[in-house]
Amino acid sequence: MMKSLLSRTALLAAPLLLAGSLAAQLTPAGVSISNRNGNFNTPGGISSLTTPGTGLSKPDVYGVNQKPGSCPQYPWKTGIVTTIFWVGELATEKNPVPNTASSWDPKWMKTFGGYDCPDEDKSVTNFKPAKFTPMQNPFYFALPYNDVIDHDTHKEEAKKVIPWFKGTFKREGRSVLEDRWIAIRFGSRVCYAQWGDCGPFVTDDADYVFGNARPKNPKNNGAGLDISPAVRDYLDFRSGQSVDWKFVEEDDVPDGPWKTWGTNNPFSMAYQRKELGKLPTAGVAAANDARPVSQSEIDRIQELRRQRDLWFQNGGAAKAGK
Template sequence: MPHLEYARYPWKVDIVATVFWVGEEPTENNPTPNDKSSWDTQWMQNYGGYDDPDPTKRKDNFTPIGFTPKQNPFYVALPYNDCIDYNSHKPEASRVIPWFKQRFVRSGKTVLKGQWIAIRYGNRVCYAQWEDCGPFVTDDHEYVFGNSRPKNTSNRGAGIDISPGVRDYLGISSSGRCDWRFVDVSEVPAGPWRSLGSNNHFVTQQKAEKAREHTEISSRLEELRRMRDAYFQQNGTGAAR
């Protein structure tokens, strides 16, 4: 569990959580389809398929039966989008988002997607990445980055959407109440949330380390070949007897 006395970001407590999933069809209670996200027009395709929330169609590693997700199955939505469109940010974004300056690349490119958060329910804490906006509203920076309560009034005033993987790890039901806060990558402990996904910092780091190790081994082997060839050139055939 994150250490409260050293936490850079404070906990949001007693927040209603609802479950959502990649590929979710629109319903009366949720009119927004989730084959796309606020930041990814091909979310379901990039995820690798339908993240079936049915517990009987999920594996013990918190993923759906039938395919291995290409993105982190531990994901959430929070009710703020920093972008107006793909060319511009909201005017308050640079002021309210603590890490805006460090992650800004260009106008219209979100600095929120992929941010890690901790979700606490009872004695369990799960870690997930921010991958979509909602529930219901996308402009509630007073709650997401401030001290206000969620302004959404639908679904019992839900203030966070959690994926089936998060739900199953925590053992929480939809409309259950949880606490959450932002965390830095360095605060994310070992767990199933570090195992999968091209969008996952730990997966990409592991791949980079393996690639670096491969390069170092290849370079060393090439150096040994040069040393061998140089030895035989200097010593001629006599050295091979």
């Protein structure tokens, strides 16, 4: 048990938050880290950005499904043709815009942590890329509206059409859409995902995204939603089929694999902050013949996390990419 607690210092160190070198700074001396397969030296190979509970497999409780988020102010949009996209997707004749960058992050693939290969069956890799642990939530989607013109300016209409704009606005040019949650319903299953990009094909369809209109995009049979490979495989979905979707508030997101990974994922980050309080004190460590985590090490971890949070609050990756 004590070794497990000590290993959690490595777990807490995992997110690459301010720069690539921070992982080493976050790891107390004497606690080893193995990056093999993206897993750290915790019992059972728990991922660096895992959430608590019964593990990362696809348990039955996620099946035919718990109630979707209860947000009556956000109605279901039904019968929306949906296609698959992924971080790192290159431009093709049918998809002229590469997904190495997103509408908000010019270094999206780097921020995510790598190429989110669509040819993998995510249901057998705990809904993450097989070759690495993602730095952002692999449950992501795109809708055809962008609220910002550039990194310094919002669209004027965005302030009027986005229901949560006033309550979430931080500064001009910082999107209030990025990382918002939706519920996606396909048959008897409901999946939850965070807003990662804008599309398919258009980025100005406010009447559909926030109103009652159908998608105005004529391509791909009028597709109005893009979903990631993890969402696809959770729903057992094929590109070109139709789904229902609705906005949900963070408090209405139920437990599921979508809470597992990502520095942009409030559930994953909250779990890591909680685990910080479980690090062994000197007395506990001595009783179990283990090296304690010193207060200075804990303070260092907390300070780096504070700097990380401040970096993201001030624009983070998007601002750095200007």
